[in-house]
Every structure is written in structure tokens, then in C-alpha cells.
Amino acid sequence: METEVIAIDPVTPRRGPLARAVEVLRRGGLVAFPTETVYGLGANALDIAAVAKIFAAKGRPATNPIIVHVASSEQVSEVAAQWPPLAQALAERFWPGPLTLVLPKNPSINDIVTGGGDTVAVRLPAHPVARGLIRAAGLPIAAPSANLSTRVSPTRAEHVLRGLAGCIDLLLDGGPTAGGLESTVLDLTTTPPMLLRPGLVSPQEIEEVIGPIQRLRIPDILLPSSPARSPGMLRRHYAPSVPLECLSASRPRVEALCRAGLRVGWLTLGPAARDEQSGLFAIELPADPAGYSSQLYAALHTLEALAPDWIVVELPPDGEAWLAVRDRLRRAATEPIRQFGIGRP
Ligand code: TXA
Ligand code: MG
Secondary structure, eight states: OOOEEEEOOSSSOOHHHHHHHHHHHHTTOOEEEEOSSSEEEEEETTOHHHHHHHHHHHTOOTTSOOOEEOSSSGGGGGTBSOOOHHHHHHHHHHOSSSEEEEEEBOTTSOHHHHTTOSEEEEEOOOOHHHHHHHHHHTSOEEOOBSSOTTSOOOSSHHHHHHHHTTTSSEEEEOOOOSSOSOOEEEEOSSSSOEEEEOOSSOHHHHHHHHOOOEEOOHHHHHOTTSOOSSGGGOSSSSOOSSOEEEESSOHHHHHHHHHTTOOEEEEEESSOOSSOOTTEEEEEEOSSHHHHHHHHHHHHHHHHHHOOSEEEEEOOOSSGGGHHHHHHHHHHOSSOOBSSOOOOO
């Protein structure tokens, strides 16, 4: 299949491209579209065969459930069996926006969407293209990130094509996405609610609205023995194809790797070294969490395309402001995280 690519205005999307996308969704096809977090790969959430195509295109394990996207809080009743007061309070504060709520599922939602479970994850995205598309389709839209399973999520149309060209019907190219990291996932079926995936909405912001929530500590999430509360929390979930290592003091490591003759990609926090060595590709990321989040995946895609032998990432500071970023970096790391020191190669 050839993937059709249509440019779309990210602020005031025109009717034409949206209508074309709706046509594809209604006949059971796959449409990649921008959201305020990352690009999503959408299908009609009520069409089992269409949702099956998402799993096939991504190589996604059938046990990993998919978020259902809606255009209004009212539409949630088509998807979820309950709308508890906590959900209402969170929706008033954070929707439309990058917060996904896990709720008991409505019988209309097939097991294929929920990975066989009895809960459904629901999100009301803020991006005008995403919202316009869902509203125009008049359907709940099942959409994971538009990348191959276990690879880095896409924040630009070209990232989507790198992984999925020829496997999906249509891509709406709305330019780079602003947020850059996936939504926060909060399970409202437990008491207290549980943070399943840190994201652009922080735990403190949630607690200001609904009081204390449970957090999985990142080391718990990464222990292979810990039960997978959210199957997407598999350790290697956001991985680039090159060995990747995170260190809190990365410069000596980078210098050693270069001396050993390796071609090294380096993500720095704030200004990089100007003393560029041959075989070193350094990318400076902003030293604030929002700026860093918005550029991290694009930087990883850029480095991946350069195909270095090794990627070194300067680990951002501890603390909840960096929770989502550190979570994604830990998942992307192929090497054990060491605070200091020089190991292999
Ligand atoms: O920002 C986002 O959330 C993007 C955009 C496209 O909306 N979507 C996204 O989807 O990141 P995906 O499939 O890459 O990640 C969804 C995460 C996974 O970790 C999945 O396991 C979890 O949400 N999830 C989905 N449904 C769930 C459920 N019923 N219970 C628990 N976790 C669920
Ligand atoms: Mg994903």
C-alpha cells in the first residue's frame, strides 16, 4: 500500500484533509495524526478489524491495550461504563490535554482494544487536528503512538514515515508536536488512583485536584519481576536502535568512547562542548523539563538516523519535575544506568 500524506494546518485545520481522513477511518483504514504529545496511529475504536490493523502495523503485542480518544467528555459514555466524580474533576481541570484516564470499559469496546482487560484508557486530546478529526468522524478513535513497537515515538511526520510508510493509509502532516512526550496515564479503578505512566501532567498537579495518588517508583517499574500494571511499562519500550547509555556526568565517558575510535551521539543538558571531536555528534537539549520534553524524541530520531556506534545521554537531575523525562530515558537505555564511571566497551 502507498501511504498518502496530506499537509494540514495545525492551528485551524481545513475541512478537506479532515474529510479525507474521516473517509479512511470509516472504511476501516489507519490514519496517523498529530496530537499535542506525539503523533497517534488512529483507527475506528468500534471496528475490530481496523484496530487489528494497528497491532499488525506496529508489531504491537496483543496484550498491550490502546488508548481511546474522544472529542468531548460526553462522548466518554460511549467508551467507559462509569464516569466517577474524580474523573469529572480531572477532566474539568486537564481536558482537553495530555492526561489519560483508565476507567471500567463499556461493553461496546472490544477486548482487542483493552488487551483483554475490563478497563479502557480514555483521552481527550487538545490538538486542533486530533480534536477536529475525532469530532468530524463522530467515532471514538483508538490510537497508540505512531511508531513501530519498542521504537522511539514520533513527534514529526517524517518520524512516522520512517517507521510506518507503506503500512498505513494516510498521514496528516501537521508539523512538529509541541509536548513531545506521551500523556500521563492515571488508573481511576484503584483506590487511591494510581499513576501508571508519568507524562506532561505532573503527579502534583493531579494531587492538587483529587488528593493523594499512588506512584510506582521508577525502579519498581523497571524490575522485571514486578507485575506489569500497564503493559506499556515494559522496560524496553522507547528504545532507539543504537546502544544508549545515560550518565549524570557524561563528558568523561564521551571523551573515552571517542578516544576508542567510536562514532558517538551525545545528548547534553544545556550548552554542549564546542571542542567537537571527529565522530562526535552533540545535540544540546534545553535545561528545563518542558523544553527538554518537547525535543527529546526528535533528538533521538536525529541521532538514530546518523547511525553512530553509541549514544550517551546526560541524565537530568532527580526530582518530580523531571519524572517523565527520566522515565523515558531509563526505558530507552540499553546499558545499566550508572551515576559515574566508565565501563564497556
Ligand atoms: O500521548 C499519548 O498518550 C499518545 C497519543 C497518540 O495520544 N498515545 C500513546 O499511546 O502514547 P501508547 O499506546 O503508545 O501508550 C498507551 C499506554 C501504554 O503504556 C498502555 O499500556 C497504556 O497506555 N494503557 C492503555 N490502555 C490501558 C488500560 N486499559 N489499562 C492500563 N494501561 C493502559
Ligand atoms: Mg507508544
